[in-house]
Structures are given as C-alpha cells and as structure tokens.
Amino acid sequence: MDLKDKLVSSFLAFEDKVDVHNPVHDIRSEAMKTFEAKGFPSKKEEAWKYTSLNTLQKIDFSIFPKEENALEYNDVKKYFLHEIDSYKIVFIDGIYSSYLSETTHDGVDICLMSAALTKPMYKQVIDVYFNKIASKDDSLTSLNTAFSREGAYIYIPKNKMPKKPVEILHLATGNEAALMLQPRSLVIVEENAELQVIERHQSITGNEVLTNSVTEIFAAKNAIVDYYKVQNDADTASLIDNTYINQKDKSVVNVHTFSFGGKLTRNNLNFYQNGEYVDSTMKGVTIIGEKQHVDHHTLVHHIEPNCESHQDYKGIYGENATGVFNGKIIVDKIAQKTNAFQQNNNILVSDKATINTKPQLEIFADDVKCSHGCTIGQLDEDALFYLQSRGIPKKEARALLMYAFANNVLASVRIPELKVRINKLIAKKLGVNLGFDL
C-alpha cells in the first residue's frame, strides 16, 4: 500500500479519536478531499521540479505512534537553547510532553493546539484564524490540515510581550520503525505585541522520520515577530515545512532558517502582506554535504502599497548534496512603492554537488523597486592565499571564508545565545574550531 492510500485510510481511524461534530472537523474533511484528489506532488509540477518525494513515499511510515514515549530531560537537554530561560512546548513522537514543557496562560497563551481546537474558550480565535491563510489547494498543506490535532498554539494579546522566548521542540524517539508526524501550529500576535520563537525538529535515533508541518502566523498592526528555524536533524529525518504568514499594517516579521541536517528538507515559506508599510525579512543559511537535499521555496505576495521585503539566502554545498532555491515575489497592481529585494548566493565545494536556483519576479505595478541577484561560485583563491600566508591552515582558512560568507545572515539574529549556538553548529558542520564566538 503506498503512502497516499495509507494516509487516506488512516483518516477513518483518525476520526475515531477526534470530535467529528466540532466545526473544525468540516475543515479537516474538506482538506482530506483535496489531498485525495491531488496526492503527493510529483516532479512534473513546477514547484516540485527539483525535489522528488518518490523515495519517501515508498517507506512504510506509521501514521499514529503506538505508545506514549517519555524522555529524560538530560538526554535531550542539548537540543534546547538551555543557556537561557524560555517557554517550552515539547512534543515526543507528536504527543505533548507536559514533563519537558513549560507553558503559560499568564497574560499570554503559550500552550497546545489540541486544547485550542477543542476548548470552547478558544473557539472565537480558532474561528477567525485557523486555516485562514494556509493554502487550500496545496496537497501537502491539505494533508496536514486533515490530520491537524496537535502542535503549538501561541496567542499574544495587544501590547503584550512574553518575558522570554518560546521554544517549540518536536522530538522523535525512534521507537517506531518509521514515523510520520504532522504538527500544526498557530501563532497570533496582536497589535503592538512582540514574540520570539525558536523551532526545532529532532529525531533521537536513526529511524526514518517524515515531518509534514504547517504553521500559520498572524501579525497584527505594529506587531513584531522573530521566528528562528533550526534544522539540524539526523540524516534519516525528512522535513516538509510549510509556513504561512499574514501581516497587517506596519508589522515586522523576520524568519531565519538554518539548514544543516536532515535527509530531505523542503521549506515553503509564504508571506502575505495584507497591510501598508509592512516589513518582511527572510534569511537562511544552508550548509549541507553527503546526500542531503535542501529546498527553499519562498513566496512574498505584495498586496498593499508601501511595503518592503528582504530575502537573503546563502548556501554551501559539498559532497553529493543538492540545493534548491526558488524565490517568488509577486507585486500586485495596487502595491505601488514596493521595495522587494532578493539575494541568493551559493558556493559549490564538491564536483558532485548540485544547485538549482530560480529567483522569480512577477510584477504588475510600475512604481516599484524590485531586484534579485543570484550567484554561484567558489571561494576566492586570493583570499585563501592571503590567509594561508599568515599561517592559517588551509582547512581553517576555507572555513573562515565560508563563515564570513554566511555571516550576513547571522548578523540579524536577535537572541545572542542562539547566535552562539548557530556559530557552533556552523563550525561543527565545517569541521573546524574557529577559535572565536560571536
């Protein structure tokens, strides 16, 4: 039985576990129909031209974990940003772990999607926001919507700012031979409120994991959201991450994606600018090797005038790695005075690495400044020689240059401890000790 059939038949079992009379379930059933009709995307589709899901579909994933698993904090401590205090929402094999988590209802809601979807007190919010910007045509997003039950739920009311950042950690224990996870998160940041989130998917053992995640983020007027995605998973874990962001007037949303690990990673990052003077930033560093595959698909839809968007993606590809970047900027007719910038720089360090990039502009307004730049190249031999001539070994010199190449993206990380952590990850990935922390 292939994965699609399995998912379709699992939906019946899933219906036994949830309240089918909840209006949310109508949304799920509708989404299931979409997925049934469309199935998994194939390489024939333009958006999936360079990324194939065929091998993943052959794996016999279990859709629901059979038992609840527990982990000791000390075993997973390293996956947390433990240097600082933070709110934590932790899931083990898709099931909430109250033991590892630290949630709050004190002024702000940092809790669970399952609670939000079922408890009457959240109904009003769910009616307004749930599945409102997530695509209703995209098959994988629909699949997630159909099985949406658990994930993070964050609601920051007007003029509030939680005291500390929020960490969302999805752990897979590997007690199942192969596991498919579908976390569904909802983040709402109201007027003048602020929020910082660090999100991470981590599998503990070498068993296959496929995560198909959907996150919806709503930033109201003047809201500020910083969202960091740390993707440094085991080489048997694959991630399809769908993020939809809706921005209102003068809101600022920054999304940083750090992709170092994982077998196949696909990031669909979609920004919808539904207000004026909106600022959207998406930055990413990708450093991969072996047979890893990372695919960044970004979309910025400029719907209203006077907005800005900035994209900066850096990639370093070694061994047999494949990198994909597809950045799309759409500027609507009325979105005059839009400034949209997109930059994608890549370094290939191996003969067998491949990079496919497609920076795309679709512009319907005339008074705009839009540009994109894309480069593919190597490390500068002269710079390398310069460093070597000053007694820095070649390996370190190369690492330094690569580090400098990616540094632009790190500069805008606003949690210092996270920056240090990312630095260490980069150093580790490049196989050197840089000898300094930024």
Add this chain to the structure above:
Amino acid sequence: MAYTEEELKKELETKEYEYGFYTAIESDTFPKGLNEGIVRAISKKKNEPQWMTDWRLEAFRIWEKMEEPDWANVHYEKPDFQAISYYSAPKKDPNRSLDDVDPELLAMYKKLGISVDEQKKLQNVAVDIVVDSVSVATTFKKTLGEKGIIFMPISEAIQEHPELVKKYMGTVVPKTDNFYAALNSAVFTDGSFCYIPKGVRCPMELSTYFRINEGGTGQFERTLVIADESSYVSYLEGCTAPSRDENQLHAAVVELIALDNAEIKYSTVQNWYPGNKEGKGGVYNFVTKRGLCENNSKISWTQVETGSAVTWKYPSCILKGNNSVGEFYSIAVTNNFQQADTGTKMIHLGKNTKSTIISKGISAGKSQNSYRGLVQIGSRAENARNFSQCDSLLMGNECGAHTFPYIEVKNKTAQIEHEATTSKIGEDQIFYCNQRGINTEKAIALIVNGFSKEVLNKLPMEFAVEAQKLLEISLEGSVG
C-alpha cells in the same frame, strides 16, 4: 509644442502599425486543415525527394501525439490547427532574377522600406525574401557563389545540396523537440539555407525578410545556417505582417551550427502585427531557435522584439565544444495587449565555456512581458562562466513584468552571476529632460534608448537604426 493634443492623437492612431498593408497578389493557397495528405501535398508541390517526404511524415506523426504546451506565462486562444492553410505562395512563381519579380511585390518591398534593388547596391546586404511561405527573391547569389558560400531558399537547397541538408537538418532542433518544432518539421514550406565553407569570412550581411501576406495562413519557415570551421557570418532576419482581425500563426525553426572556430551572429528584428488597441488580431509567434557550438566557436543572438500578439521564443546555445561562447542580447517591447514570454537557454557542456545574457524588457499599456531563461552547467563543464542581466522597465500601472530565471549547476568550478531589476522611468529623469526643452514623448524615447543601448549596439548598423525607430513607434502614446 507644434501639435495640439488632438492632432497628435490622430497621428498616433494612423501611425500605429506602419507595415499593416495588404498587397493583393494572386496567390496559390492550399485548403485549410492539416492531415497526412496536406503534408504529402506540400512535399509534392516542392518536388521534394522521398527522404524529405518521409522526414516530414515522421514529424507529423510525432506532432499528432503531442500536446500544445501551456507552461508559458501567456494567455491566448489556442489556434485551431485545422483552420489554417499550410501553404500559400504568390501565384506567378517569380523567376529568381530581380527583373522578373512581380512589380506588385517590388512595390510591397518599397513600402517595407527594403527596396531589394537599393539594398543590393547601397548596403551590401544579400537578401532572401520570404512572403507567406515561399521564398521569392534571393539577391547577390552570384557574388556569394564566388566565395563558395551557399545562400538560397531551403527548398532549393533540398534539391541542390541534399547531402548538407540531410546531414544537419534536425540535429539541433529535433523533430521531437516541442509541439511547434514538430509542426514546423512537418509542414515547413520554405526558409533560408546558408552554408559558409571552411575559413571563409562572409563579406556581407546575409538577410531574410519574412512577411505573412495572405489571411488565414500560417507561416512555417525553416532556417538552417552552417558555419564550417573558422568561418564567420552575420545573419539578419526581419518580419512583418499586415493588420488582420484574426490571429495568424507563425511557427518557425532556426538551427545554427558553428563548427570549430566558427562564429555566427544572428540578429532578428521582429515586427509582426501586434493586434489592434483592443487586443484583437495579431500574430502568434511560436518560434524555436537554437544554435550548436563546437570547439572555440561563438554564437551570438541579438533580437529586437516589438511585434506579435503572443511571443513564445527562446533562442538558445548549446555550448558543446570547449572554449565556446554563447551570447544573447534581447530587447522585448510589449504594448497594448501584447504578451511576450521570451528568453534564452545556455547549456554549458564543454570546458571553459562562456555565456552572456543581456535582456531588456519594456512593458507598456496592458501588456505582459516575461523573461524566462535557463543556464545549465553540466558536470563536466569545468570553468564555465555565465553572466546574466535582466532589466525590466514598466510604463503605466496596468502592465506586468516577470522574470523566471532557472539556474542549474552541477560543477563546482562554475561561476554564475544573475541580476535582475524592475523599475519605471523616474519622474526626475523626465523632469530633467523637460527642463532642457525636450518634450515628454521625446524624453521617454531618449530614456528607453539609453535603457536598450547595450543591446542596440550589438545590431549591425542599418538594423540598429530601424530597431531604434521601431522602439519609438511601438511605445508611442504609451505614456500620457
């Protein structure tokens, strides 16, 4: 200003499409529709050898199984391939000497501003003129013959040089390549053939002029240019069609082959009828152009696209040989309801290959202008180098500019740069010109000219002047 606004408007309306005249020439047109019989009939009419007929039939069978592509960023009513006549020729098959050419035809060329006679004397350009589907006049054949250069309609080449045609036709653009290439392979009626022998530098510009005259016909010409080792040729192509309400179809195939150390420069000024202000009529221009570069060779495409209702065209270079160079310079102008989806493909296969892409898109009115390009570096293409630049200029807020650059790299020594910008003409720029007594219309022409200069400079002299004029005409009245 000397004009009142009314007068200017009136003039613009009449000036819209200068070349939109229809010359009443008695012509021999096939019944509409396409089937094996028609393909055979075309082949028979052309008195072709059996291998050619078989080649066409094979292409036709491939085409029947293919589906019309719809990935391009253009929207149009799909042509009904059974409502097109696949052969139309001026009836009095004019002899090849100029004196015998139908006087009406000559008058037509005069209107086009390319008096065959004059051009022959003054500009040192050899011209092959294709009206509807048939080549009607080739000039300078004799002078070229002395150098061993073959320049003739492809239908004649099939008769006279079958070995060359057989060897090269379909090698760069195979019959199976795409829907329109297959269609063209089945029904092409004429086009130009050019062969430059080893070590010869073609002393003059070679030129083909295409014109669709008859209504309800499609033009399917096939051009094959072969530059043998160490040779050089510069080739020009111009296109026009009369104004008509129905959409005419133009599906050409151009194949260039540059053997070792050879250089081919191919320039196009495309000015098919773009349709009227309401977007009615106009030519569908679905063209497959591709060049193959052997070692140390160079192919350079330059195009100025101002016409056609729908353009779908990607002149490409396959850089197969080591040290080969591909260039693509393009200006695409769209106005009113025109749609253009154009760009290039640079396929780097050999070592030390280089390519340059400069694309300038100008959209005005309610038009949509897309750049679609592919730069592909194969795993064995060491030290490949590419530079791409795509700039778009938007005039008015109802048009659109789009870029779809694909970059696929499989070799770590590759160096690729891609840049794209979109902007409009700055008010301060216009104000600056106004201050100095240049009216707005002129100022825009000036700025557009500057914007396109990089590409215009690549055109041969006479063409550059024509292209500049065309730019002005196509953008007239687009900014108010």
